[in-house]
Ligand SMILES: Nc1ncnc2c1ncn2[C@@H]1O[C@H](COP(=O)(O)OP(=O)(O)O)[C@@H](O)[C@H]1O
């Protein structure tokens with residue numbers, strides 16, 4: 595997540611400072627203090643809004659290189675040249691200093707600080723330690739630790755991900771190997787990108803098939819809708835910008851469209867499957883699926899649905915959903931039909947996926963001290979509202 599997006603919905607600096615103070619104290623084994631002003635003294639750390647990282651001005655070349663990599667590579671053709679040049683300039687030591695205005699002052703200074711890169715995220719803050727090849731993920735101060743609990747539950751068993759090597763029993767942090775790679779949208783060679791994408795989809799497909807089970811449809815819908823209404827009640831009145839009335843109209847409508855007798859196939863889904871959560875280890879020529887903090891029991895095809903319609907960027911979602919209903923899955927997932935039985939979702943499947951998506955977005959909105967509704971949830975409700983206004987889903991289930 596970009597620092598700008600995070601700052602739009604929460605106290606970015608306050609959460610960053612308190613998380614690092616707590617996390618670094620536990621990591622260093624003694625109390626570490628973090629201040630905002632030079633007069634307090636200490637080791638200075640730069641907050642870099644363009645690269646969305648926190649680092650030392652004298653960070654090692656490898657650390658700066660990693661930070662600019664995510665920024666420098668883009669698959670948007672017209673941006674490629676300017677972003678590459680700007681990224682290269684930004685990686686120069688002097689530019690790191692000039693652009694990053696805000697600082698944190700750390701007392702006592704951390705040893706090996708020049709080898710560390712801090713990446714702020716949605717519910718966690720990740721520290722990459724290039725000297726030891728370890729990535730340590732801290733739960734953000736004041737945020738739910740459910741995400742780390744889930745990552746730990748899933749990623750201590752074998753599967754299509756990096757194994758967690760150590761964790762806090764109270765889920766305040768975990769550790770995993772550091773991968774010197776880049777996420778799928780930053781792989782600029784389209785042939786290689788397609789190959790890694792396929793490999794990631796196949797890995798996930800295998801995992802979902804292995805963990806699939808059938809459960810009673812009505813019981814499952816009760817569970818999802820129960821969670822949704824609890825979260826709406828929790829957020830109502832405290833989260834500005836949430837269209838509670840629209841949600842109260844939408845949910846029963848989706849539920850009715852998704853209902854029926856018999857069973858439904860579910861699995862241990864990833865929950866946030868998107869290209870940005872595929873990390874490619876270029877040297878080992880291998881993709882890893884990262885970010886399992888929303889993993890949980892959902893319909894087996896939920897992850898593919900999210901990937902196919904780009905549900906994590908809800909802008910324009912309504913028209914992509916119409917397209918999915920009318921034409922079927924896009925090319926990236928369409929040819930998985932035979933590989934593991936992913937077929938074009940029916941209107942009923944789609945209604946259930948949309949309830950699951952609302953449930954996930956509401957969980958996110960309820961998981962931290964936000965001063966406004968996260969943009970993803972706001973837009974999702976808007977897009978689904980526009981679908982409903984055009985008569986979808988129809989009130990009575992059709993055969
Ligand atoms: N094991 C790792 N080694 C190196 N970088 C990583 C690793 N895991 C994640 N990252 C980097 O951190 C970023 C955010 O990680 P992610 O788990 O997706 O958290 P978020 O919840 O913030 O999206 C990724 O886009 C990737 O650049």
Ligand SMILES: [Mg+2]
Nearest residue numbers: 870871884885
């Ligand atoms: Mg992610």
